[in-house]
Amino acid sequence: MQLLTWLVLLPLGLWPLEVSGASPGPQVYPDQGNGFASYIVGGFVGLGVLILFARWTSRRPKRPS
Secondary structure, three states: OHHHHHHHHHHHHHOOOOOOOOOOOOOOOOOOOOOHHHHHHHHHHHHHHHHHHHHHHOOOOOOOO
16 A cells, blocks of 8 residues: 555656746735634634534544443
8 A cells, every 4th residue: 555655646746847937916915813703713613623622533433322
């Protein structure tokens, strides 16, 4: 299995990446941050992931009656 993985990933790692010559456009608002709401939403997403992980790790098989 490892040989197959190496045979697939080695050519992908050696393949040269295309670099476009175009320069990136100007930043619209470089002085402003992400905002307070992004921290709130990110906190709820992180809390949800932690709750799902805790429920997934605490699952036990049901005992037959």
